[in-house]
Amino acid sequence: MISFERKVALITGAGTGIGLATAAMMAAHGASVVLVDIDRAALGRAVEVIGVPADRVLSIPADVSDADACERALAVTAERFGGLDFLVHCAGIYPEATIANTTDDAWRRLMNINLDGTFFLCRAAQSRLREGGAVVLLASLAAHRGSYAHAAYAATKGAILSFSRSLALELAPRVRVNTVSPGIIETAMTRDLIGQKGEQLLASTPLGRYGTAEDIAGTIAFLCSPLAAFVTGETLQVNGGLYLS
Numbered sequence: 001m002i003s004f005e006r007k008v009a010l011i012t013g014a015g016t017g018i019g020l021a022t023a024a025m026m027a028a029h030g031a032s033v034v035l036v037d038i039d040r041a042a043l044g045r046a047v048e049v050i051g052v053p054a055d056r057v058l059s060i061p062a063d064v065s066d067a068d069a070c071e072r073a074l075a076v077t078a079e080r081f082g083g084l085d086f087l088v089h090c091a092g093i094y095p096e097a098t099i100a101n102t103t104d105d106a107w108r109r110l111m112n113i114n115l116d117g118t119f120f121l122c123r124a125a126q127s128r129l130r131e132g133g134a135v136v137l138l139a140s141l142a143a144h145r146g147s148y149a150h151a152a153y154a155a156t157k158g159a160i161l162s163f164s165r166s167l168a169l170e171l172a173p174r175v176r177v178n179t180v181s182p183g184i185i186e187t188a189m190t191r192d193l194i195g196q197k198g199e200q201l202l203a204s205t206p207l208g209r210y211g212t213a214e215d216i217a218g219t220i221a222f223l224c225s226p227l228a229a230f231v232t233g234e235t236l237q238v239n240g241g242l243y244l245s
């Protein structure tokens with residue numbers, strides 16, 4: 001039901017996890033994909049995993065907390081593919097520390113990567129996104145409920161929710177902007193959390209399993225597709241019902 005033929009998607013954090021699964025799914029449905037990640041080696045592996053012809057994939061090593069690097073990534077994308085239809089911003093970090101143990105530097109680093117990066121990418125992308133395009137940002141269940149020993153992370157994700165609604169107003173009616181708030185998804189990001197609290201989290205999840213990166217990729221693909229043509233400024237929670245418990 002979904003075709004991204006002749007569409008161009010830039011996906012950050014595409015080296016692994018949700019970003020990689022999203023890039024693979026969108027490429028499988030016909031999109032040309034631009035993979036952005038700070039981890040060069042992961043990008044190389046991602047290009048192999050996705051396995052689309054070379055003329056439909058471009059990888060750009062970049063740190064999303066660097067405004068110039070974001071601007072360059074969008075400029076290179078526009079030059080190579082003539083424009084952009086989808087910006088999917090998955091890059092982010094999830095360090096654990098109580099507020100008492102969060103240093104000024106740790107706080108700033110989280111703001112730089114998770115929040116400034118979102119602003120830099122969206123600012124660089126907004127004029128290059130084509131009519132009918134879409135932006136999907138990644139928030140988190142932590143933005144809605146709070147998260148023990150992740151206050152700084154939760155603050156960045158809460159800010160992303162409000163940012164995305166404002167961006168949706170600015171880019172309408174040309175481009176839609178939505179956010180996905182995942183629950184516990186099995187990726188490198190949650191390895192420690194699942195190791196420490198896995199049983200308890202599973203017991204609190206009505207659907208009885210962790211999410212997969214593909215569960216989130218499917219939601220992102222839906223939000224980019226014409227099936228979501230009247231959806232903007234929204235947040236989709238994808239957590240197997242964990243939010244209810």
Ligand SMILES: NC(=O)c1ccc[n+]([C@@H]2O[C@H](COP(=O)([O-])OP(=O)(O)OC[C@H]3O[C@@H](n4cnc5c(N)ncnc54)[C@H](O)[C@@H]3O)[C@@H](O)[C@H]2O)c1
Binds near residue numbers: 014038042089091186
């Ligand atoms: N996994 C979950 O349970 C979960 C839950 C809620 C929200 N999220 C959000 O989903 C998004 C993707 O998470 P994931 O589970 O795939 O994480 P992941 O750790 O598997 O992947 C994150 C990717 O971002 C890249 N990255 C980190 N810092 C970067 C930077 N400064 N510049 C460019 N790339 C950078 C990493 O190299 C990595 O490839 C994140 O925004 C995360 O906060 C994930």
